[in-house]
Amino acid sequence: MNNVNLNQKNMNIGGNFTQSVDNNIYIESTVELEKSQIYSCLTIFSNSTTPVAEMDIEKIPAELNVKLSYNHAGKYINIFADRYLDIENIGKIIINDFPDGQTIISSLKTMFINSISDKDYNDDGSFTVNDGATLLDALYDQVKARITKDPRYDRNNLSVETVEKFVYAFLGYGVSECQVLLNPNG
16 A cells, blocks of 8 residues: 555545536536556656655645635636546546655645745745746646656657646646645645
């Protein structure tokens, strides 16, 4: 069994999104990523040399859409709603197929921490998030570049569009696991 501690409450985010999103909104881009596509993206992401931050699993996480609102990232409520099945599948794949799954999420957390402007840090090392959408946009670009610029990335086997879908779902997973953005519960 893997030693990855995950926020099981937020793994079931599909229910929260489908309650607040009209079912007729779903468009072609909601086609789920295949397990092999998720696995390929996670493999490329996890094998880089970025140092990792410690995971914070002590605090009770808020629901995903509450966390996004709290961090001024409202546009991502709709983006993550579109990818909620992929967010859930990423969690399952990390738990079941990656013995170092905690390292993958910790690496994402490190990228997030490095994206925060120096002016948003307090003297004690804590920080504020004034524009979570901009932070997530920057993190999206970094994760996408990390995958697509990796020498193992093969555009013929993993399209840029597939990577983009993965990156949104992966960010959603990071937010749901309280490793990206601030948790309003502490």
